[in-house]
Amino acid sequence: MDYAVETFSLTKIFSDWWGRAKVYAVDDLNLQIRTNEVFGLLGPNGSGKTTTIKMLLGLLHPTKGKCLMLGGDGSDPKINARIGFLPEESYLYRYLNARETLDFYGRLFKLPAKVRKMRIEALLDMVGLKAVANRSVGTYSKGMARRIGLAQALINDPELLILDEPTTGLDPIGTRQIKDLIIKLAQRGKTILLCSHLLADVEDVCDRIAILYGGKIQTQGQVRDLLQQTNKRQITTDVISDATVEKIKKLIHAENAEFEITSPMDRLESFFIRTVETAQRQAQSTSGAVSTTKISDFLEKDAKVESILDKLVSSPVVEESPEKVITTEKVEAGKSDIPEPNKQLLSELTGSKATSRIDKTPKEELTEKVEAGEANQEEKINRDILNRLVSSPESQEKKERQAGGDGDE
Amino acid sequence: MNSIWAVAKNTIKQALRMKIAVVFIILLLALLPVLGVSTTGDETIKGRLQTFISYGLSLTSFLLCLLTIAISIYTVTNDIKEKQIFTIITKPIRRFEFLTGKLLGVILLDMLLLVIFSIIIYSIAVYMPKFYQVNSVELAQAKTEFFTARAALVIPQQDFTEQARERFNKLKAEDALPENMSPAEVIREINNQMQVLSRAADIGDGIEWEFENVKPLADSIFIRFKYEVLQETPDSRIYSRWVVGDPHSVRTGEPGKTPVFVQDYRHTTETFHEIEIPSEVIPESGKLAVVFYNYPSNDTVVMFPKDGMEVLFKADNFTMNFIRSVILILSRLVFLTCLGILTSTFLSFPVAILLCLVLFVTASFSGFVLESFDFLSRNVGILYTYTLKWIVQILPEFDKYNPTKFLVPARLLSWSFVGQCILFMVCIKSFLLLVLAFLIFTYREIAKIVV
Ligand SMILES: Nc1ncnc2c1ncn2[C@@H]1O[C@H](COP(=O)(O)OP(=O)(O)OP(=O)(O)O)[C@@H](O)[C@H]1O
Numbered sequence: 015m016d017y018a019v020e021t022f023s024l025t026k027i028f029s030d031w032w033g034r035a036k037v038y039a040v041d042d043l044n045l046q047i048r049t050n051e052v053f054g055l056l057g058p059n060g061s062g063k064t065t066t067i068k069m070l071l072g073l074l075h076p077t078k079g080k081c082l083m084l085g086g087d088g089s090d091p092k093i094n095a096r097i098g099f100l101p102e103e104s105y106l107y108r109y110l111n112a113r114e115t116l117d118f119y120g121r122l123f124k125l126p127a128k129v130r131k132m133r134i135e136a137l138l139d140m141v142g143l144k145a146v147a148n149r150s151v152g153t154y155s156k157g158m159a160r161r162i163g164l165a166q167a168l169i170n171d172p173e174l175l176i177l178d179e180p181t182t183g184l185d186p187i188g189t190r191q192i193k194d195l196i197i198k199l200a201q202r203g204k205t206i207l208l209c210s211h212l213l214a215d216v217e218d219v220c221d222r223i224a225i226l227y228g229g230k231i232q233t234q235g236q237v238r239d240l241l242q243q244t245n246k247r248q249i250t251t252d253v254i255s256d257a258t259v260e261k262i263k264k265l266i267h268a269e270n271a272e273f274e275i276t277s278p279m280d281r282l283e284s285f286f287i288r289t290v291e292t293a294q295r296q297a298q299s300t301s302g303a304v305s306t307t308k309i310s311d312f313l314e315k316d317a318k319v320e321s322i323l324d325k326l327v328s329s330p331v332v333e334e335s336p337e338k339v340i341t342t343e344k345v346e347a348g349k350s351d352i353p354e355p356n357k358q359l360l361s362e363l364t365g366s367k368a369t370s371r372i373d374k375t376p377k378e379e380l381t382e383k384v385e386a387g388e389a390n391q392e393e394k395i396n397r398d399i400l401n402r403l404v405s406s407p408e409s410q411e412k413k414e415r416q417a418g419g420d421g422d423e
Numbered sequence: 424m425n426s427i428w429a430v431a432k433n434t435i436k437q438a439l440r441m442k443i444a445v446v447f448i449i450l451l452l453a454l455l456p457v458l459g460v461s462t463t464g465d466e467t468i469k470g471r472l473q474t475f476i477s478y479g480l481s482l483t484s485f486l487l488c489l490l491t492i493a494i495s496i497y498t499v500t501n502d503i504k505e506k507q508i509f510t511i512i513t514k515p516i517r518r519f520e521f522l523t524g525k526l527l528g529v530i531l532l533d534m535l536l537l538v539i540f541s542i543i544i545y546s547i548a549v550y551m552p553k554f555y556q557v558n559s560v561e562l563a564q565a566k567t568e569f570f571t572a573r574a575a576l577v578i579p580q581q582d583f584t585e586q587a588r589e590r591f592n593k594l595k596a597e598d599a600l601p602e603n604m605s606p607a608e609v610i611r612e613i614n615n616q617m618q619v620l621s622r623a624a625d626i627g628d629g630i631e632w633e634f635e636n637v638k639p640l641a642d643s644i645f646i647r648f649k650y651e652v653l654q655e656t657p658d659s660r661i662y663s664r665w666v667v668g669d670p671h672s673v674r675t676g677e678p679g680k681t682p683v684f685v686q687d688y689r690h691t692t693e694t695f696h697e698i699e700i701p702s703e704v705i706p707e708s709g710k711l712a713v714v715f716y717n718y719p720s721n722d723t724v725v726m727f728p729k730d731g732m733e734v735l736f737k738a739d740n741f742t743m744n745f746i747r748s749v750i751l752i753l754s755r756l757v758f759l760t761c762l763g764i765l766t767s768t769f770l771s772f773p774v775a776i777l778l779c780l781v782l783f784v785t786a787s788f789s790g791f792v793l794e795s796f797d798f799l800s801r802n803v804g805i806l807y808t809y810t811l812k813w814i815v816q817i818l819p820e821f822d823k824y825n826p827t828k829f830l831v832p833a834r835l836l837s838w839s840f841v842g843q844c845i846l847f848m849v850c851i852k853s854f855l856l857l858v859l860a861f862l863i864f865t866y867r868e869i870a871k872i873v874v
Pocket residue numbers: 028029037038039057058059060061062063064065066102211870871872
């Protein structure tokens with residue numbers, strides 16, 4: 015089996031100034047992350063997630079054990095060239111602006127000037143910072159800095175993407191976008207190591223997870239397997255008459271099963287995205303990030319294409335993404351009416367059809383990948399459980415009383 | 424290369440963002456012209472020029488040294504402290520390439536600043552005679568004694584060890600040896616005294632020196648000297664006669680093919696003076712005799728200090744000399760950059776700065792420090808010999824390669840001397856520091872937090 019990341023009883027003990035062992039940050043960790051897998055590393059604060067990543071990347075030396083990334087050492091430039099890394103916080107040069115920042119990182123990857131330029135524009139567009147790209151990064155808000163950090167991690171179109179709490183500080187649209195991005199990248203055959211304690215993020219995108227506590231793995235396995243409640247079923251319908259409901263009730267009583275009926279609640283995420291979309295449609299100006307859920311072309315290219323680089327270089331920038339160019343101009347103008355492509359995208363996102371796209375499409379793809387030929391119904395049930403887990407505890411109780419769950423169709 | 428260059432470029436930006444860089448630059452830009460106007464020296468234009476060059480260049484060099492130390496340390500330690508380095512060294516760049524980029528950035532910035540300030544100093548110096556509207560005599564003096572580069576022939580060091588040993592044996596036979604002194608010390612002392620004697624002229628007596636290979640490139644050669652006296656004369660001046668010419672003619676008084684230069688002077692003691700002598704007195708053989716006669720009216724013995732008497736002749740022009748001076752300063756900055764980068768691979772900003780400043784000061788007075796250590800070592804012994812002395816010797820000798828020492832007396836700063844400086848200071852010492860820095864940095868745990 016080919017592993018993208020592999021650790022062998024990896025241990026990190028931090029000792030104090032006198033050399034006495036103080037903290038067992040990572041304790042005998044054996045991780046195997048398969049190629050083309052979205053792997054979630056979960057755990058409470060201080061459980062050793064970041065420390066594990068730092069050891070993978072050679073920023074810390076393991077006290078014991080060893081780790082491999084893409085079959086090599088994490089401090090080998092050849093391996094580094096194929097990795098994208100988003101650290102826990104955005105550590106950026108405050109005096110550079112967004113474009114200069116990305117250019118700097120692009121140069122570190124020795125990207126040819128043309129490719130670099132193209133990708134910078136594409137990434138700026140994707141993370142919604144094109145309009146503020148000439149402001150120095152030091153003046154950015156936390157989430158804006160985070161977005162630049164993400165763009166930086168993607169500039170080399172990495173095979174293995176290591177994200178340490180990528181969604182902290184990001185608005186829901188940004189969060190949604192990262193999740194979509196992760197799914198897209200996974201479709202293209204990339205491997206993603208995602209560290210987080212935001213369960214909502216993880217369950218939406220991860221194939222497998224491991225939960226760390228005190229530097230040790232507590233559980234590990236496929237998200238589906240870990241979360242599925244095999245003793246429950248969920249049915250979601252359009253509005254139906256009370257008479258039909260009664261009929262269904264009878265049917266269920268016949269099977270001696272418990273049930274509840276409610277109208278499904280909208281998820282706050284979809285609601286938020288819709289609100290922002292409305293504001294954007296009204297062309298209110300912002301000096302923050304302009305959120306879209308677009309993903310840069312070069313990251314979406316089919317993995318089978320032999321050399322994406324060649325393709326990118328060979329076609330001129332404008333031809334490559336005419337839609338993008340128009341968008342940018344409009345966005346920069348700020349108060350002009352909303353550009354056509356953007357509107358489409360957003361309404362796609364928030365409209366009734368779109369909502370299903372957001373929540374359903376990824377899940378479906380995921381499920382397909384995990385287990386081909388899964389029955390449709392079962393999948394829906396599974397998703398319901400996931401959704402329940404995402405929502406906060408108070409609302410969860412309420413939801414459990416409601417028969418329809420919180421599906422969004 | 425692309426990535427090293429990216430780091431270098433970023434380093435320059437970072438440095439310029441650092442407030443103290445801007446403060447230093449403004450300070451220098453303001454001070455240099457002020458220096459140009461306010462320096463007086465001995466009121467002659469040559470004196471003004473000498474003082475200006477001396478202060479201007481020293482100040483520039485000193486401030487740039489401080490700036491270099493600060494920037495090179497800041498740029499590395501800050502990247503570690505603010506953790507930007509996490510996203511840099513996880514990119515396909517080796518750690519030594521990162522440091523090389525930092526080094527390159529600081530050195531490029533240094534070069535840029537050095538060129539700017541050198542041009543300012545040079546322009547002020549060249550413009551100064553016009554500014555003061557000096558008369559032609561002073562102007563000529565400035566031309567021949569400042570705006571030039573002169574090679575020097577110094578008195579060959581005579582070795583009196585043999586005589587000293589003989590004298591020692593004699594003293595020993597007479598049992599007149601001083602107490603508390605080892606034989607070696609006694610011999611050294613006797614040797615020193617004989618050296619001094621050989622450079623001294625008794626009352627009403629003279630000294631004769633003979634120089635070889637005197638090749639004048641210009642119309643004049645110069646004798647540069649300083650008097651020291653045993654007993655101060657009433658007006659602090661020495662009445663003297665200087666005779667310069669073909670050794671044979673000078674000794675015998677017979678006229679030769681070339682004329683003999685004879686002139687009486689009154690010169691103050693304890694300062695350097697120059698006598699201009701027409702080149703026509705030099706015979707074809709290139710041998711030149713110089714005689715100093717101490718008039719009896721002085722009523723004191725006159726001595727010339729160790730480097731207090733030399734024959735100077737033009738060998739190059741001021742501009743080239745100035746350029747070579749700037750190269751000396753640059754080597755110094757390169758060394759300090761490497762030192763700064765080395766210390767910042769394992770120390771935090773304040774500690775690294777402190778260490779570098781101590782080493783910088785030590786290097787600036789390395790001659791003095793070594794001497795005083797030598798003196799101390801009689802008591803301190805091996806401990807010192809194997810620790811401090813070793814460190815001091817590893818440091819470059821900034822005082823030896825101090826350009827003002829050459830520019831003020833308009834002395835030729837030869838390419839071979841500059842080459843020697845580059846070889847020792849840059850190619851060997853800086854390189855060693857850099858290799859050490861690479862090693863430490865490569866094996867260092869970057870993300871380790873030391874509280
Ligand atoms: N450089 C260090 N020196 C000493 N202890 C450290 C160091 N870095 C981390 N630790 C300790 O190691 C443990 C694991 O830290 P780590 O940063 O890996 O946690 P984490 O899982 O990323 O937490 P979070 O969710 O808060 O980001 C913590 O107890 C922390 O205090």
